Amino acid sequence: MYKRILMLSAMAAVFGSAVAKVKLPHLIGDNMVIQQNTDVCLWGSARPGATVKVAVSWSESGYEAAADGQGRWQLTVKSPKADGRRLSISFDDGDGAVSVGNVLAGEVWVCAGQSNMEMPIKGFDDCPVDGYNDVVSGARADSLIHFVKIPSRMSMTPLDDAMCEWKQCSPETVGDASATGYFFARMVTKATGVPVGLVMANKGGSRVESWLSRENLERYTKEPLDSAEMVRKYKWDFHRPLLWANGTFNPILRYTVKGILYYQGCSNVGDPGNQYSERVKLLAEQWRKDFGLGDIPFYIVEIAPYESGQADGTWSARLREQQLRASDIIPNSGIVGTNDCIYPWELTQIHPAQKRKVGERLAWLALNKTYGMKSLRCESPRFKAMTVSGDTCYVELDNMYGGLNRYDGMVGFEVAGEDKVFHTAKAWLAKGRRIAVTCPEVKAPVAVRYCFRNFMLGNVANMAGLPLLPFRTDNWDD
Template identity: 60%
Template structure:
């Protein structure tokens, strides 16, 4: 009896295969956003050796591809400039498949861990500020669509994921990435064009979770055998390789404009420069695999967090590694969010102020990708320091001609040769910069700013963007 069942199952498979209809990956479907003014890739599967024709509503030009021995096919279609005009695409292998309500606009990937994954409606006990307002105003933002790639693990790279595109509205906005959605709001409103978000992320993941097998084998000691992974990382979110294979690989053929990234909490404690190098290498890997050139990469420096000791420095040391990465990753930008944590959120790994995070990422994109140079997008940075007697004079860059305050400047510490830091007094004068003194340190050697796990300061520039944490020592 079992032999007969297997025979009919095999016969059924053969019959279905001979009548196979063009199959598309789930990311190609109704409501999708195509990258405007590009040669957007469309792909899928069909019977080996079959010709698939592709026709688009915005052009008389037709495209075709022949499937390979594994039934795979791919074509590149010229997309129109961004518009709110609904488009359609028909795939024909003798049997037609049409997708509709397609828009042409700007497509951005939302990558990283839980602070990127965190939806507009928040997580349990982790609210997002402005949720109700986002729901009430959702209909004002026409043309923002998103697709959430399911967070799954795989030992091998996957080429499809169970997902579908959603149109932003009161019923759907709550499930969108908050950081991603508020980024899209700013781009959509400023440029007046549709924005598509491809959300490929997973809470708790490390940078190693997204690096590929070849890289991990050559450059790390990460366990890549399944049993060894489970033994070392009982929490699956920390495991290397698997999330990139299962959650990011399915989007790599999709044509996108760039990537926004919010990750790092799970790498706190990494040795000096390790995270800097691996993040740089991850960006190189993604750019290689997207095959779209040096696409922009904008990312978020993690927020202050108690990390089990408010006075420890392992949090700011990871932020320092992120800052250093921004200096070596081409076509990138980093945003500081030191000011976007409320005093009562010292033990909240998911701060609630996500709108400002998304908007600061959008400032980077609007200035650097879309050429709006009149937008001030950068936080101030430490430039240099001069010490005279008991006083340190610190100069900044990217202040846009001003800092936000003359009084009650907080966040600075000074140490002498004993390497013990004490809270310092700080003031500002436009010809001298920041003037820092400390009664306990008569012969200062080093200055730190906001360089504790929970130790943010309050200095901002003329754009009201916060000063990056820094230290002048390397202790």
């Protein structure tokens, strides 16, 4: 009997030691990228009251933290400057060490939003991404790009962990990376020589309200926050508020990142007034507060042309207008245009194939605004002012970088008179780098629009080849 007690005691000690060993969230693991040259947050769980010691391969400095009554601990370590070295970190609470390896110091960016951000290099069914074979065959050269996909999960309460795994880009893995995120990372790495880590926390079909916290939803919206009410109001789970913030985004909020890439909006088409832009601003403020890293960059992708039930309608155009407004009212923000990222036959394709342009334009924004490469031209031309002389409207633009891509043959312009009926217009580059717009059917024009339809493709760009952002000079409710 005594021997049996001793044996059981020994087994309990071994089992207890195994249970007590430091446990890390899945986001902290092999192949991860840590934000370079800063204080990086690390966290996990251990035996309550235990002292967790952390050792890093790039420094002799030691770090430690005490686990609280629930076994939770958190600390920060000073990360090195990115140089391509493979790093490691070990964690020890006295009951056994846990290590992570193949770690890189670099730049960490969050890929947030809905399905066009989620869309992987391998595409969705019947929705290909241009250049798949080119990317896969060249992926061995992209070993400095790592990514982690946070599972799309709903939760009524905020989750601290998610079943995920960092991957290093290779021909075998790159197909799973966000296409927009990958092309962004490839350009940033090419320009800087620095590794890039992508944290892909997104959900197809999600609304901006899907990512707002309970506090913000209660204070600024009338969204249902009871699960039964959510189901009654929203047939599709991806439209429901709060749940994706709790289940998909909350697990990453302690990770140290550089900035956020935000590609979302299709599911908010039809929102009234300035509601969408104000809620995107609220979301940017929420995420910045939760990350605790200050006003980190928040770069927005304009939703692409899509018929949205009626190609000639304007409800999608109004959402794009709201996205531009959001980029104006959110500090340290910017927007990339996508009007030329659509093939004419993609009228009903909600997932257009040209993701390389989108990702690279985001990269140019970041390289110019975040990394100081001011010689890069990163802004799309946008409406500045309009004057009318007789039957001709003259439109002035910002962000031309010295001119436009064409003198004449411009398409996408419409004009209207007091009757508010728009007609296709002729447009050309006039003296003073103004665009002259006229139409025989409109003798006394009062308003001009450019590509202000659900699906309308223009051909005007600036000297950088970046497309003119859709606009209107009126404020009419069509």
